[in-house]
Amino acid sequence: MKKILSLALILVLSLTALVGCGSGGDSTEEGGADPITVGFIYVGPVGDGGFTDAHDRGRLYLEEKLGDKVRTIYQESVPETMQDVKNAAKIMIDEGASIIFSTSFGFMDATEELATEYPDVKFMHFSGYKMNDTNFGNYFGAMEEARYLSGIVAGLKSETNKIGFVGAFPLTELFIGINAFTLGAQSVNPEATVQVIWTNSWYDPAKEKEAAEALLSAGCDVIAQHCDTTGPQVAAQEKGVWAIGYNSDTKESAPEAFMTAPVWNHGIFYVDQVQAVIDGTWKVDSYYGNMLEGYVDLLPLTSVAPEGAADNVAEVRAQIESGDFNPFTGPIKNQAGDVVVAEGEKLTRDQIWQMNYLVKGVKGTTK
Incomplete structure (x- = not known):
């Protein structure tokens, strides 16, 4: 018993x-x-x-x-x-x-x-x-709104015009974020490219940091991410360069590198x-x-963010929140150079979530 x-x-x-x-x-x-x-x-x-x-x-x-x-x-x-x-x-x-x-x-x-x-x-x-x-x-x-703004920060900061992005899986959700981020970077730095490495895991601290280190070795001087840990930010700080976080305020993990982050x-x-x-x-x-409702946001820029970025971000943010600007407004080309969004066209929510491509300037695969 x-x-x-x-x-x-x-x-x-x-x-x-x-x-x-x-x-x-x-x-x-x-x-x-x-x-x-x-x-x-x-x-x-x-x-x-x-x-x-x-x-x-x-x-x-x-x-x-x-x-x-x-x-x-x-x-x-x-x-x-x-x-x-x-x-x-x-x-x-x-x-x-x-x-x-x-x-x-x-x-x-x-x-x-x-x-x-x-x-x-x-x-x-x-x-x-x-x-x-x-x-x-x-x-x-509508995380594409905050992603676009964070891209502006990255584009202004990069001196090599090579920005790295650590992504979890090649899914539509990530294509949306990477594309919005890239378009934001290119809006202030037309020469900017974004190189993507997939970890094929939502949460793997070791893989995420290793992917960032590989991007840094390839000459990237800003690292962004769509993965769950601060590994990429820590890797950027160890290299003496810069980072864009994601999801939460993690500046304490890499205070010398962290510039801002799109957050929920x-x-x-x-x-x-x-x-x-x-x-x-x-x-x-x-x-x-969306950002107007406060459900998605961009954290205030830190002291290591580029000069003038705060004013640039504030201006575009106001246009987004007023409805005057849509991050996915054509003309937009895919990696092959084909026009996927015609000039003047603004993608709707449904169209955004049919995105199965990466935009021109992104180096990486969709698989």
């Missing part, structure tokens, strides 16, 4: 360890309504200093703003497999989760199946395109969604937040 009880205790503790809990309690003040439980599924560790950190800061912002009305739970470092994602979500549902945010592209298919299996739970998936009419939506942002403010969206669930007004949506 003791062995059976011990095994049962171990099982309970193991399941509990899978889920990290936020500071929200189990109930509100006596006589009040129970808090809503909100789940978050992360692809990396909460301390990655980048992508997952940005989502987790959004979770903490949610707790701060809604207080006793909300209780958050999360699971970090979930592999992008059907079974791992579904297992993580089912544990959260057993914990009472009413809405779950799955925060990586590779979680999409599993989230779609979960939405069918659990029609009373609401699911929102980050960066994907699938949804249904009842309980499954998606969310992302997920908390704005999380508060809106959870409050709608509480109010009974939640509905399926495909959200695409």
